[in-house]
Amino acid sequence: MTKVNFGLTANSPRVLSEKWSSIQESGFTVESLGETLEGGQSFIWNRLQENSWVGVIGLTILKLRLTDNKLLWQSSNPQEFGHEQVSEYLWIDQSYNAAINQLPWRSDPVLHQCMKPLTGLRILKQPFDEVLFYFLLSPVKSIPQIKETGNQVAKEFGENLGHGLYSFPGWEALSEITESKFRELKFGYRAKNIFGTAQFLKGRPDWFETVKSMPYMDARKEVMQLPGVGEKIADCVLLFGASKMESFPIDTWIDKVLTNRYNLIGWSQSQKLDFARLHFGKFAGLAQQFFFSGERLGVFDKG
DNA sequence: GATCAGGCCGAGT
């Protein structure tokens, strides 16, 4: 295996290990890992090759590679972010299989059709604060645009980790930045939401942990008090950042699936949401991710 | 140059 040199000095705490560590039977395929990392739930992953990716989680650079059904990883900080943290981040444990088992794919051909080509697709367990930031940036923007804007903020205000990689600055740092500065960074009308949220979070260091510990509906109500957070973004943030698997974000793609594939023509948004929660159950968010990736990959176009 | 995006919010029905 080639040594991966990310340009860090030898005594840096964030130097990458030379060897790859491996996780057997991860359940991922190249397709499902790619969609998990790049399919709109996270904006910090970059594909290096067809089967390898690099991303920044907290202050850790993580590199992933899938070969021969084996998942390989390298962490820049294996003491703090090692096997256990990688497994948790990627939802590699038995609870994933249990979640898949609870989805109604056996009696739902639409869902089953989406799941088949994406075996192993996960909901990532990302840092809550970072997910909130990225999804506040997301309205009416494409994935590449969100990635680029977020990356610029990390570059300007985050920590330089080497290799052109930067950490998410955190809300404490963001709260020191003016709205007009955000507008210079092309946030557009999202600038006032990021600014307002940063001001709200200032002096509330426990807010994220508190919300995470709340039941889904309470947490949803709490998150929706933030400026720029409506139902859709609240559900994204809770699903991807707080492991609230009941969350079922309905964006335009999912709306299309519900309308066209489940024939909910003429149903209101709240009726569609009721249907989804009832039909898909407590892992509705996982079903949502299969739909999102399935629609993106065009599984419905093939008849 | 117009129009429209992976949404939110406030105003009006």
Next chain:
DNA sequence: ACTCGGCCTGAT
């Protein structure tokens, strides 16, 4: 409770 237009910016 639901519909509508405005909002920044960038891509067609």
